Amino acid sequence: MKALLLTALLYGLIPVLKAQKADKMKNNEQDSLAIATALENNYFNAIYEGDTDRLGSILYPGTLLFGDVKGQPYAKSRDEYLTGVKNRQSPKDSGKPFHGDITSIDIVNSIAVARVKVKMYDFHYNEILSFHKIDGRWYIVNKMMSDISE
Template sequence: MNNQDFQTVTAVLQDYFEGLHQANTKRLSQICVEELVLSSPNLRRSRKEWFELIMARPIPQVEGHPFNYKILSLDVIGDQAMAKLSCPLLGSEYIDFIGLLKENGEWKIINKMYVDLIETN
């Protein structure tokens, strides 16, 4: 594993956390490919649909929610990476599985699967 790639992917995930917390779709668009699909059981959303939902919901940072996002695991193998993240957001406890690829020298999020632990229990 290339330590530089591991650090770069970690920085992309930090941008992801901050984009979620600030409801900053411009920041998220810089790290997520346009073809991104969000998936959970029986639900698929495009990046555009996801961004519309982000812009319509309360902003966690403005609402005073703590910044408690965490990388639970991260594997970087060649030009591919898979991360498992804890994303407490607006009263939910999301676990996000984020897939990233390094293309044209840049790491980008290409897919997202997620589950809300509160809804699951």
């Protein structure tokens, strides 16, 4: 009798567990798509065009940027970074090649990490971008980058 009850209980739980897993997968797919869209529209395109308003819209206030460029340490606040983007010639206006590529996106609840590659000017950046979902929207809250030779 106990085996029959246990079997019935397990068969009753399996559809519930599958539904929960399917919901999580659906949410992860939606969140992954939202992050990828934000990267394409508000990150890569904004960097390419030098559009600091659009770029600032994906960078959460207080975002910090760290890394190295040509072997030199790099550390900036969000505002310092946006000022630099504003005061430089955009990759679009320079006529030099630009390409942004999403390597991976990993999501855990309301946090995520995206690995991207950005080729601009004479740089090949590997970037690790930390995201946080705030009020239903994904923001970059930290950027780490390294210029690599290819």
